[in-house]
Amino acid sequence: MSRNASICGHGNSIPPILAHVQIYFDQKGMSAKEAEAFYHYQHAHGWKTDSGTPIKNWKVVAANWIWDIQRSRFVTLQLKVNRNLLR
Template sequence: MQQGRYVLGFHDVAWSNNTDIPCFVQVTIFFDQKGFGHKDAETFFKEYSARHWTGTKGVPVKNWRAKALDWMWRRQKNRPYLRSKSKLMIP
């Protein structure tokens, strides 16, 4: 696979009726688009997979992209050197 180029196959997409559970490839692509690396995507995916894609109160995640953006924002806030590399804006 070429760096920076991803191809999604039919079996790479995970769908559920009431929740939006992504596969690892989708998370990696989203993090890459936002300027974060493969390690960050892996950490986020493992953290939420371990929780079975539920929030802090046990409620199923309905929008994983919103959770990912919140995770990225907190990561940037705690590590200022990431701000120059990523495309998120912190006020």
């Protein structure tokens, strides 16, 4: 087995295969829709960071993407709870 074949799917293959991204997001409890949004966003930006540096490990970037989504959901939930407490 070649080195490239052995690391395929481990986060080092840029760009990754969409199916690998979907599997990763599924393992993290996220939807296929979120996986596709991440994939298409990164693809449109050439798999580079906001500062223009090429992404070396897409799973690190995906983990941050997922964390941002979860944080946003938590804040939204907290706002709803706080509104209900004020009623």
